Ligand SMILES: Nc1ncnc2c1ncn2[C@@H]1O[C@H](COP(=O)(O)OP(=O)(O)OP(=O)(O)O)[C@@H](O)[C@H]1O
């Protein structure tokens with residue numbers, strides 16, 4: 001693997017909080033990787049360390065086998081951060097020309113416009129007068145201005161309307177085809193599934209799963225059997241069977257998770273649970289994802 005990025009036992013502690021805890025992974029050339037996780041999972045902190053904007057408390061980040069904030073590295077990377085800030089007083093076209101002039105081989109102005117969907121009107125507008133979505137387009141164009149090999153986006157589609165969103169992912173797809181290495185963060189499993197070929201699932205500052213979207217989905221979407229049962233009825237007997245992965249109550253129903261739901265049905269009858277209104281639930285992916293990342297599962 002032609003390694004572009006590596007994190008080795010990286011931890012970032014703030015005064016009262018460990019935002020990223022002993023994280024290690026590496027990313028090869030041409031990979032499109034989603035950093036997926038709920039609010040506060042450590043996505044932005046990780047991205048800031050990859051970009052050299054924050055120093056790890058311990059551990060090491062290497063980008064192109066160097067320190068992230070070295071000049072030779074900065075020239076090869078493009079980024080779009082969660083907080084968009086723009087240079088006030090200049091028109092969009094002027095800002096783009098200015099930033100392009102910093103690079104030896106910038107992307108042609110026409111390509112930047114085509115790839116990001118900036119309109120003629122956008123180009124004439126002063127940066128501070130842009131709407132949130134237009135600012136994001138500008139920020140996207142600035143990320144691509146230097147024709148970077150490695151691109152990192154922190155929640156790129158927040159505030160984009162559906163047309164801008166589609167265009168954004170189309171461009172990401174095109175960039176991936178050009179062999180660029182791309183990392184983006186998102187809260188949405190669907191977005192990660194659609195756009196990435198690998199997902200790093202973050203929770204509480206750690207990676208809880210790393211794999212292809214198919215592997216992650218298979219891991220988090222378990223089947224379950226649900227039923228109504230007398231609340232007084234003990235369910236301990238079901239727990240004793242190791243084929244059962246989990247049991248929880250939700251909305252007056254009991255859910256029994258397992259890979260093999262036929263076996264769960266057998267056990268329900270065998271143990272004379274007294275289950276009524278039995279249903280087989282196909283793994284609901286979003287629900288399973290929420291459970292995995294929120295940790296608010298009701299104890300039984
Ligand atoms: N500068 C800071 N000082 C103190 N705590 C911080 C700082 N930056 C982040 N944190 C804390 O670290 C944790 C991780 O924050 P981070 O911004 O990396 O999460 P995130 O995954 O990007 O979340 P979101 O989806 O909301 O953007 C949070 O609990 C946050 O409050």
Ligand SMILES: [Mg+2]
Nearest residue numbers: 043044045082
């Ligand atoms: Mg964030």
